[in-house]
Amino acid sequence: xxxxxxxxxxxxxxxxxxxxxxxxxxxxxxxxxxxxxxxxxxxxxxxxxxxxxxxxxxxxxxxxxxxxxxxxxxxxxxxxxxxxxxxxxxxxxxxxxxxxxxxxxxxxxxxxxxxxxxxxxxxxxxxxxxxxxxxxxxxxxxxxxxxxxxxxxxxxxxxxxxxxxxxxxxxxxxxxxxxxxxxxxxxxxxxxxxxxxxxxxxxxxxxxxxxxxxxxxxxxxxxxxxxxxxxxxxxxxxxxxxxxxxxxxxxxxxxxxxxxxxxxxxxxxxxxxxxxxxxxxxxxxxxxxxxxxxxxxxxxxxxxxxxxxxxxxxxxxxxxxxxxxxxxxxxxxxxxxx
Amino acid sequence: xxxxxxxxxxxxxxxxxxxxxxxxxxxxxxxxxxxxxxxxxxxxxxxxxxxxxxxxxxxxxxxxxxxxxxxxxxxxxxxxxxxxxxxxxxxxxxxxxxxxxxxxxxxxxxxxxxxxxxxxxxxxxxxxxxxxxxxxxxxxxxxxxxxxxxxxxxxxxxxxxxxxxxxxxxxxxxxxxxxxxxxxxxxxxxxxxxxxxxxxxxxxxxxxxxxxxxxxxxxxxxxxxxxxxxxxxxxxxxxxxxxxxxxxxxxxxxxxxxxxxxxxxxxxxxxxxxxxxxxxxxxxxxxxxxxxxxxxxxxxxxxxxxxxxxxxxxxxxxxxxxxxxxxxxxxxxxxxxx
DNA sequence: TTGAAAGCGTTACCAG
DNA sequence: CTGGTAACGCTTTCAA
Numbered sequence: 001x002x003x004x005x006x007x008x009x010x011x012x013x014x015x016x017x018x019x020x021x022x023x024x025x026x027x028x029x030x031x032x033x034x035x036x037x038x039x040x041x042x043x044x045x046x047x048x049x050x051x052x053x054x055x056x057x058x059x060x061x062x063x064x065x066x067x068x069x070x071x072x073x074x075x076x077x078x079x080x081x082x083x084x085x086x087x088x089x090x091x092x093x094x095x096x097x098x099x100x101x102x103x104x105x106x107x108x109x110x111x112x113x114x115x116x117x118x119x120x121x122x123x124x125x126x127x128x129x130x131x132x133x134x135x136x137x138x139x140x141x142x143x144x145x146x147x148x149x150x151x152x153x154x155x156x157x158x159x160x161x162x163x164x165x166x167x168x169x170x171x172x173x174x175x176x177x178x179x180x181x182x183x184x185x186x187x188x189x190x191x192x193x194x195x196x197x198x199x200x201x202x203x204x205x206x207x208x209x210x211x212x213x214x215x216x217x218x219x220x221x222x223x224x225x226x227x228x229x230x231x232x233x234x235x236x237x238x239x240x241x242x243x244x245x246x247x248x249x250x251x252x253x254x255x256x257x258x259x260x261x262x263x264x265x266x267x268x269x270x271x272x273x274x275x276x277x278x279x280x281x282x283x284x285x286x287x288x289x290x291x292x293x294x295x296x297x298x299x300x301x302x303x304x305x306x307x308x309x310x311x312x313x314x315x316x317x318x319x320x321x322x323x324x325x326x327x328x329x330x331x332x333x334x335x336x337x338x
Numbered sequence: 339x340x341x342x343x344x345x346x347x348x349x350x351x352x353x354x355x356x357x358x359x360x361x362x363x364x365x366x367x368x369x370x371x372x373x374x375x376x377x378x379x380x381x382x383x384x385x386x387x388x389x390x391x392x393x394x395x396x397x398x399x400x401x402x403x404x405x406x407x408x409x410x411x412x413x414x415x416x417x418x419x420x421x422x423x424x425x426x427x428x429x430x431x432x433x434x435x436x437x438x439x440x441x442x443x444x445x446x447x448x449x450x451x452x453x454x455x456x457x458x459x460x461x462x463x464x465x466x467x468x469x470x471x472x473x474x475x476x477x478x479x480x481x482x483x484x485x486x487x488x489x490x491x492x493x494x495x496x497x498x499x500x501x502x503x504x505x506x507x508x509x510x511x512x513x514x515x516x517x518x519x520x521x522x523x524x525x526x527x528x529x530x531x532x533x534x535x536x537x538x539x540x541x542x543x544x545x546x547x548x549x550x551x552x553x554x555x556x557x558x559x560x561x562x563x564x565x566x567x568x569x570x571x572x573x574x575x576x577x578x579x580x581x582x583x584x585x586x587x588x589x590x591x592x593x594x595x596x597x598x599x600x601x602x603x604x605x606x607x608x609x610x611x612x613x614x615x616x617x618x619x620x621x622x623x624x625x626x627x628x629x630x631x632x633x634x635x636x637x638x639x640x641x642x643x644x645x646x647x648x649x650x651x652x653x654x655x656x657x658x659x660x661x662x663x664x665x666x667x668x669x670x671x672x673x674x675x676x
Numbered sequence: 677t678t679g680a681a682a683g684c685g686t687t688a689c690c691a692g
Numbered sequence: 693c694t695g696g697t698a699a700c701g702c703t704t705t706c707a708a
Contacts, residue, residue: 281622
């Protein structure tokens with residue numbers, strides 16, 4: 001195993017002091033042009049690379065941020081993470097990406113890991129299970145900059161999200177205007193602010209149009225593929241099944257779609273469907289699904305920006321909204337295919 | 339900003355020497371039970387956390403591995419990365435995840451970054467563009483353990499892949515047995531071993547069944563959504579268009595599907611389609627697409643296992659294959675829907 | 677212009 | 693059983 005070359009090694013080869021080498025390599029004044037040249041050339045030739053751990057030790061900073069995501073394999077999150085990573089790298093920061101697996105224990109483990117690693121800051125999307133926030137409070141106490149994205153909570157942390165209430169309201173109104181009267185809401189667990197907000201928009205739209213709210217049509221359980229299947233089958237078995245479904249999560253939209261198709265029902269003929277999902281996923285369905293278009297890249301950018309501001313001394317708490325909007329496709333338009 | 343508590347701090351509070359504190363905290367012999375107890379308790383109370391950078395500096399090891407992936411937002415890769423991260427964490431390693439953006443320059447940048455960070459090892463899937471391997475050679479020279487996954491190359495690195503030739507052959511035979519005679523092959527760029535192998539399987543099957551190979555039906559360009567659209571439209575415009583398409587990449591399968599549907603052609607009635615894609619993506623299409631089921635979790639597991647072996651002194655070069663197999667769905671079965 | 681030495685947090689070795 | 697000290701790689705302050 002070839003040992004890495006250090007400043008000391010270079011100093012010895014040239015019979016000078018390490019401090020001189022350090023100055024030369026850093027471009028600091030106080031070293032003759034000739035000697036500097038000689039040092040720089042030797043360093044280059046020997047493939048010298050500064051040891052980042054010595055730096056970290058010295059400056060008590062790691063130029064590393066931690067990212068906690070509920071499920072990296074879910075395309076929504078992997079897109080956001082990709083954007084965060086790109087921004088961070090541009091600013092000279094590394095990312096430690098961790099996956100909480102949508103569980104509270106997982107999230108705790110991730111936080112502890114990142115604390116242990118002394119990351120300079122943390123960005124995270126909360127797990128679906130999380131309803132206790134002591135781990136976040138602890139981070140605040142330790143003065144570690146934290147920014148929440150996508151899955152946020154109002155607890156004095158900066159955050160980046162989308163206009164959940166407005167988009168849910170918009171989709172619900174769209175369904176009503178298309179003729180739907182028994183609209184089901186399929187959401188994740190009720191402790192997620194995201195679910196609550198989207199449900200809020202849904203209810204608001206119903207009230208606006210004077211449509212009675214039916215408890216049996218509001219299903220907030222777990223945002224997972226299986227839960228979506230179960231709930232949808234359940235909904236379709238009702239004496240008075242829904243004539244439209246609004247899915248508040250990508251996995252739920254996908255599973256609801258499949259459940260409907262598997263029963264031989266037609267979309268949108270028998271039942272309309274729309275939800276929060278990626279454009280390219282919507283495109284894959286036949287008919288394509290009316291969805292809320294989110295700018296995931298921008299969410300990532302803003303998230304890192306907020307964190308970066310915090311890491312460089314800005315201690316204001318800000319809540320940024322990246323505006324999303326509905327894109328109408330065939331799944332909610334009676335006049336069209338399938 | 340609260341300073342982190344160090345062993346030295348604890349030593350001073352208790353009027354003992356740092357070395358004693360170190361021994362006590364590490365559970366090493368050579369410290370009286372009472373004193374040890376006192377030290378451990380104080381450390382706990384003060385929220386002592388060992389500084390990993392001091393460790394790295396001391397032991398010249400980072401317990402960190404680098405992951406380079408062509409496109410983290412592509413679900414195939416995010417699944418593999420998720421699995422690698424989980425395995426690494428179990429073994430006490432951190433992951434630095436980087437995204438080459440499917441470009442050679444991006445890949446170079448990732449490699450340099452990880453070298454700079456002194457990671458203990460690197461796992462990578464090659465970018466689509468990569469045809470020059472000097473960066474890999476350099477890693478080998480520096481004795482940094484490297485394992486390739488999914489996108490591999492035969493260059494003396496351990497690797498984990500799937501049985502590309504066999505699965506492509508299997509799908510092609512399936513198409514032929516279903517009545518197809520003009521089967522198109524849609525692949526990524528020709529410098530990818532993956533593309534070559536899959537094409538190889540395809541050609542083998544054609545030869546086996548005595549079906550003439552038509553050059554105009556073999557399209558190996560860029561594995562991207564847009565390239566897939568273009569190539570498919572091109573294929574369908576041929577005087578004698580294909581009666582089946584085998585897509586060697588998830589994005590190509592998706593885009594080919596869309597292109598076909600958008601022209602009002604029926605699947606599999608007018609044209610059959612199958613390809614390499616995730617099960618849940620296949621499920622979303624209507625009709626569902628015959629695909630090759632890969633065990634991505636296992637690919638991640640095996641990849642990290644190989645790297646771990648290498649990092650702990652095993653210098654054998656091994657090429658592991660995680661067997662994948664075809665799953666037949668409606669898109670290749672004339673007897674069924676749409 | 678250059679050198680010497682301290683310090684960042686931890687461990688390991690050698691004395692007491 | 694405990695203390696002192698050197699070492700890991702680098703920067704910085706002070707002295708020559």
